[in-house]
Amino acid sequence: MMRGVGVLASLLVLAGCAAAPRTLYTWGSYEELIYASYATPGKVAPQEQVEILEKDYQQARAANKRMPPGWHAHLGYLYYQLGKTDQARQELLTEKAEFPESGVFMDRLLTNLKKS
Amino acid sequence: MNARLLAPAVLGGVACFLLGGCVTTAPYDYTNFRANPPRSILILPPLNESTALEGTYGYLSTVTQPVAELGYYVFPVQVVDSFLKENGMPTAGEMHQVPLGRVKEITGADAVLFVTLEQYGSKYQILGSTTIVKVRAKLVDTRSQTLLWEGRGQAQQGSSGSGNLVADLIASAVVQAINSKTDPAHNVSRLANVQLFRTRNSGLPYGPYSPEYNKQP
Numbered sequence: 125m126m127r128g129v130g131v132l133a134s135l136l137v138l139a140g141c142a143a144a145p146r147t148l149y150t151w152g153s154y155e156e157l158i159y160a161s162y163a164t165p166g167k168v169a170p171q172e173q174v175e176i177l178e179k180d181y182q183q184a185r186a187a188n189k190r191m192p193p194g195w196h197a198h199l200g201y202l203y204y205q206l207g208k209t210d211q212a213r214q215e216l217l218t219e220k221a222e223f224p225e226s227g228v229f230m231d232r233l234l235t236n237l238k239k240s
Numbered sequence: 241m242n243a244r245l246l247a248p249a250v251l252g253g254v255a256c257f258l259l260g261g262c263v264t265t266a267p268y269d270y271t272n273f274r275a276n277p278p279r280s281i282l283i284l285p286p287l288n289e290s291t292a293l294e295g296t297y298g299y300l301s302t303v304t305q306p307v308a309e310l311g312y313y314v315f316p317v318q319v320v321d322s323f324l325k326e327n328g329m330p331t332a333g334e335m336h337q338v339p340l341g342r343v344k345e346i347t348g349a350d351a352v353l354f355v356t357l358e359q360y361g362s363k364y365q366i367l368g369s370t371t372i373v374k375v376r377a378k379l380v381d382t383r384s385q386t387l388l389w390e391g392r393g394q395a396q397q398g399s400s401g402s403g404n405l406v407a408d409l410i411a412s413a414v415v416q417a418i419n420s421k422t423d424p425a426h427n428v429s430r431l432a433n434v435q436l437f438r439t440r441n442s443g444l445p446y447g448p449y450s451p452e453y454n455k456q457p
Contacts, residue, residue: 147309148308148309148311148449148450149308149309151305154304155301155302155304155305156301158297158300158301158317158318159297159298159301159302159426161318162297162300162301162318163294163297163298163422163423163426164422192304192305192308192314193304193308193312193313193314193315193316193449194304194308194314194315194316194317194319195316197315197316197319198316198318198319201316201318201319201322223313225279225280225313225348225350226280226313226315226348227348228346228347228348229315229346229347229348229349232346232347233319233323
């Protein structure tokens with residue numbers, strides 16, 4: 125019995141240190157796609173990246189979770205690379221609405237988008 | 241005290257120590273931080289002092305999650321990187337020289353996180369290999385230009401160890417498998433970040449999006 129308590133205690137300690145039990149956001153493949161696009165350029169095409177990210181988004185919505193800061197702007201940037209300026213604009217506006225801290229930067233990108 | 245009772249607790253402590261989350265060091269002086277608590281953080285690609293070229297982006301692609309999960313707005317790192325490159329700053333070295341007032345004007349960021357990668361990569365020996373990532377970071381206020389916080393993080397992993405325990409806990413991405421196969425230091429970066437940002441009394445405090453924000457001293 126005592127030993128069981130000891131094991132339980134050490135497990136709790138472990139769990140407390142290993143990782144936060146709940147996350148604020150759904151991360152999906154966001155950071156891993158960033159890495160892949162630098163490490164193996166061209167291997168995961170922008171179109172494919174968009175599809176993976178949109179799928180992550182659907183899953184997050186179904187679970188009622190938020191996408192992380194920067195995520196919508198990143199997706200908007202991919203749409204811009206694909207020449208889909210309407211979708212790009214929409215994502216930049218979503219970023220700004222979700223995270224007002226991004227306003228100055230998003231306005232700048234939106235202005236640049238208008239010129240392109 | 242019975243040694244058998246003690247063993248699991250000691251093991252737990254050792255595991256904790258290895259994971260880096262519970263390492264105690266001298267408490268950090270948060271006076272400047274408390275005077276200018278940031279809401280938004282712009283993270284630049286790290287200055288790479290290691291011999292591994294792939295370290296710059298192998299590390300950059302692991303640093304958004306820990307800072308955002310602490311409760312800060314983190315600017316999209318790849319968009320920022322592309323934007324700066326298109327505006328005449330092709331390398332991290334040049335980006336780290338950009339005047340803080342200019343960063344504030346262009347992005348509205350409250351603070352900039354400057355990371356330096358001291359070591360990144362694997363050493364191969366006769367039996368297996370050791371992968372090491374060592375970083376230091378400074379968070380600087382864009383308005384007052386004062387240093388708000390600084391810290392260090394280090395992690396290493398042997399190829400014969402249990403491997404991806406923490407990576408499994410943190411990430412569950414499709415692309416992860418491919419990336420970690422090509423570059424084990426990419427995953428070890430996540431461990432180094434746990435020590436850098438989460439060390440009690442010297443890590444980065446919680447930000448406004450965290451439910452812990454108002455509970456901290």
